[in-house]
Each structure stands twice: as C-alpha cells, then as structure tokens.
Amino acid sequence: MYQYNEDDQTLIEERVAQFRRQTERFLKGEISDDQFRALRLMNGVYIQTHSPMLRIAGPYGLLSSKQFRKLAHIAREYDKGYCHFTTRQNIQFNWPQLERIPDILEELAGVQMHAIQTSGNCLRNTTSDHLAGVCTDELEDPRPYCEIIRQWTTLHPEFAYLPRKFKIAVSGAKLDRAATQFHDIGLHLVKNDAGEVGFQVLVGGGLGRTPIIGQVIRPYLEKKHLLSYLEAILRIYNLYGRRDNKYKARIKILVKETGLEEFTKLVEEEWLQIRDNLELSAERIEAIKAQFTPPAYDSNAAEDASFAQHQQENKAFATWVKHNTLNHRVPGYRITFLSLKAPDSPPGDMTDTQLDAVADLADQYSFGLIRSTHRQNLVFADVKQVDLFSLWQKLDALKLATPNIGTVTDMICCPGLDFCSLANAGSIGIAKEINEALDDMDYIHDIGDVKINMSGCMNGCAHQSVGHIGILGVDKKGVEWYQLTLGGSSENEAAIGERLGPAVAKDQVAKVVTTILDVYVKQRLDDESFLDMVKRVGIAPFKEEVYADN
C-alpha cells in the first residue's frame, strides 16, 4: 500500500488548514452560500436533507486497518455510529456537523486520508479493480498508475473548475471489474504487438441521465505518456466542454457532439505539443510500483487439509466459500468478500463496531489491508485457506458473511430520499422489501448472477442503467414511482439496460422483481445466466408477465 512521504503529508495538512479557514469565513458570513458551495464540494461536503454529508476518498478502494479504526472513531464521535461505502470506493458520513468537519479532516489527515475532490466539478477519486494484484486474470497491477494519477489530479490548478465532474478508472485484468467503459476516461493495461505493456485509452463513457459507453481514443499509449495524454484530454475538455447546460456538460456529450474523430484530432494535436515535457520516468514508475509489492505469502499455505474438511462437514461454510470467496493467484490463499448486504441493513452501511472488528480481522487474516468494491462490499485480498473457517465464524457473528456476493440481494443502492437532497424517491426501503420477498437463500443461489442496481434519481449514483435489473426512482406529482430496465452491464460486454415499460408504484417494485426472476427461472436454458437470457429473448417475455394484470 502506498505510504505518504513528507510532501504528501504536508499537502493534506495544508488542505485541512485551508478548508478550516474557508469554513470559518462562511460561518462568519464572509463567503456567500453559492461560493462556499463550490469550495465545500471540492472537499467532499454536501448539504443533504438532514445535515451535511462528508465524502471521504478511498483511493482506488485500498484502505488499512488503521484507517478503518479511524473511520470507526469518526462514526462514533462525529456521526451516528455508522458510515456508508459508495460505488466509487469512497466512504460517506451522513450526519456530521459543518463546524466540526475541519476537525474530522484533521483526524483523517493523521492516517493519510482526505476528502479532496470527492465531489464538485473537478477531477475525482480514481477507481480501480477491487481484485488488483491478486486476481488470476491480470496483465499488470493497475494500482501504481492509480496512485500516479491520484497525485497528478490532486489540487491540479488548471482543472479545478471543469464544466462538470470528471472520473477516471483503471483496470489491468481481462474482466473489467472497474466499469472503465462508463468513465470519463477509462484506462486498460494492454500489450502491444511488441509485447510491451501500455494503456488503451477510452473516453466519453458515463452513466447518469445519458448513459453512454466510452470509445477508444487511443488503442495503445506508452506508459511514459500517461499524464501528458490525460492532460491533453482534460485541456480540450476544459476549453470546449459545454457550460451552458449542466446536463450536457460531461465530456461524453462533447465527444458525441464533436464526433470521436474530430475530438481525437484535437486531443492528439494538443498532446504532441506537451508530451515531451510531461514524461513519466521509468524510475518514478518503479518507485511507485515498489509500494505495491505482494505481501510475504506462506509458500506452504496450500498444504492445509482442514479447509476441504470443514467444507465437507459444514454446508453453511461451504456455501459461503462458494459465493463469497474467489481463487487467488497464490496457491493456498483465497480472495474473501465481506458482504455489506445483510438482509436487514442498508446496502453498503457499516457500524463503528463492525469497522473496528473488521480492522482487527484484517490485521489477523489479511496483512492489515481492506478493499472496498464498486458493488459496495469489502474484500480481504489475501486470506490463507487454513484461516477461512475461523474468519467465516467471526464474520458471521458480525453479520458480514451473508453468502450473497454476486447474487440478486447483492444490490447496489444509493442513499435515496432518506438522506439525499437530490433524490426523487427512496431506495433503501425498496432494497429491504426486495430482501424480504427473497428470503430463500437456495432460491437466490439457484438464480445466480443477477445484479440489481437501484438509484433514487436520474443522477444514477447506483448505476441503475448498467444493472442487469436497473431500478430508477422518479417523482410523479409528489408520488414515488419506479422505472425498471433489463439487460444492462458494466463489464466487458458493456450494455445499457432497456426499459421494461411504464413505471410501477412503490408497493409493486418487489413484486415486479420477483416476477422478473420467476420468468427467468421458467424460461432459462440449462445454466444460462439471467443476462444471457435477456440478451437471447429480449424484454418481451418479462414485460408480458409484469404487466399481465393491466
């Protein structure tokens, strides 16, 4: 894990001091609401329905046990005892007091954390594959490049007042787990014909109101040109991106309206003029890579026999292993998911007690590191198989072992109308109802891989348009209604879901979801997945059944 040097630390401390002065001036009435809005957003502070919300950066989703303990402390001392993990690997507190936020930021700086650029029309937290460095399908670990990008984006003076927010994701594996095709810039580590590793650069992807799949602007970029190419794209966007309408201000609209060919020409012309002045040296790359070396694995880890035995003797354990753990590239280790989707708690939420306990378990079982995922769960990346049984028992006691990773109850869900001032409709309550309607684990496992994504408004924080089943809350004359889409995906074969039909009433959503799943169970071929079936048959059979009564 990247460890701050003196300059990194100085910078975040100076940012805390700057934000403290800004907050004090606002509270004294010296800065207008409108101006302070821009300043606070750039430091992760929203004004929400009930109180401010503070979003803290989880750089490419990698956190330490020490940082988790700090989050627990903040949840206890400054909030109502819990926090929320977002789809962009960040962490949100829903109940801090504005005047105490500078103190929270100071506490965070003590553990190398910050809230810099977690909102606002600027360069946001760079996200990545939550299985980086341990998965079996990876060309190269993307995290060193994420860290290089993190530093370059942090307090970038030229790109702090962009037309709209700007998100970058990096993936180094065959399977795209970072939704890179739905980011303003997506970077894929790829090999060229000469066998060298560089980046495929995608541009103009995005979700929200107008979901668009990113397009390749450069099939292969040498690593040394990473930052100059990003700078060229950002400069073109900053100069030409639309500022007249915030719904048309994302780079995806600029790319669409300019045309990929013309946009590429503008970027390449800019890039040729700057690339020699902004080269990444091989030494710099190596120095950052050295901060992400694999931990000291036990070479005898695979010799343990108890793991197989426990699975034979304990069906519940075997089920959890099957659904919540994955093969690791090192024999005798498994990648382990901690489900933040227990049926009775809001998706992605954790209490202070859980945070502290997870920190201890990470120290004991996974080299003190924790990752947050794009689907709002956690990962212990490096667990020895011999430890899995005792880890499972402890996670189960903490309600973090629901064996539902990748299943229909592993829903992505935004905070919705319960917390968010942008929302048109609730989402947490719907998630609860869907959970109640799907209380049979065997049925859930039989259904298999179904991703439900649910947002309480068009902004689409929960990426509903790329959910296998997408649910979008809308407001119709003060009443909450829900539009459903089917067939979306944020992985390699990226797709935007197709609308099922007219919106349904709030009390019908859970029933509609179960109806959709029943149609799938009845009409699937052999081991066909839900997404494959939707691709094969289209939405008609689902539509017919869902709207049968009308």
Place this chain on the structure above:
Amino acid sequence: MQIIKDKQIIDDSWNYISDDAELKTGNISVSLARWNKDKQQQLLHHDGKVGVRLEPSDSVDNIAEDLKKIELIELNFPAFADGRAFSHAWLLRNRYQYTGEIRATGHYMPDQVFYLSRVGINAFSLEKTEDLPAALSTLNDFTVSYQKSTN
C-alpha cells in the same frame, strides 16, 4: 483602485474601455473584437500602453500573433465557476511564451487566486478591494504541489 501584482498590493493605472465607449488616454484595455477592429488605425498608435481583455469564449490562438504588442492580457470571469481562463493562462504562458502581465478580472473568489497564480496569472483585480489582503495570503496556502507550476 488597488490590485495584486507580483505578490504585492499596488495602485492600478489601467482602464478597461467598453466596446461602445470612446478610447481614453493612458493605459487602456479593450475587448478582443475591438483590438482586431481598431488595432491598425488607433490602438497601435495609442499614447499609453494597450491591453486586451479575453472572455472565456475567446480563443487565445486568435491573439497569438499580436502578443508582442500587448502589455496586458486580462482574463475575465463572468462567473467564478467558468474555468476556461485557467487553460487560457496556461496556454499564454507555456504555448505562446507570453511574458507580459496576465490579470484575472471579474467575478471570481479570493479562494481561486492560488490556483490562478499557479497557471501563470500574476495580477488580480478583485470584486471587493477589501479582499486583497486575504487573497494575497492565499498564495501561501500550500508549500508543496504535485504538478509543475507556471508561475
């Protein structure tokens, strides 16, 4: 009126002449449109110094050839959230090697002065003169940075 220039608060001698007003004596700045219209006949023979005010929608490429004749470029902010001036300043300094004064004018916050200075703006005329000392002090907000600076 006072402004910040090269990290000092100084008295300002420049006047911006709007497109429908008569030119004045002394140091004046004009819009890009007026510069292009009147440079040959009037502005290049003006008795004082001449500057050009660029709006966010102007392209700095359009003034590149004349930069040697211009002693002040004003980058105007109609609204503080319009960040095009940041790239304009960067381009003026780095692409076109402009060495004259670049001044931020219009509706922006003292809190933006630090970033503006880092992309090459060296003079600041603020909406409220009483904000000048605070704006000046923001230049010391950070002692470290991750990007090359233009100032």
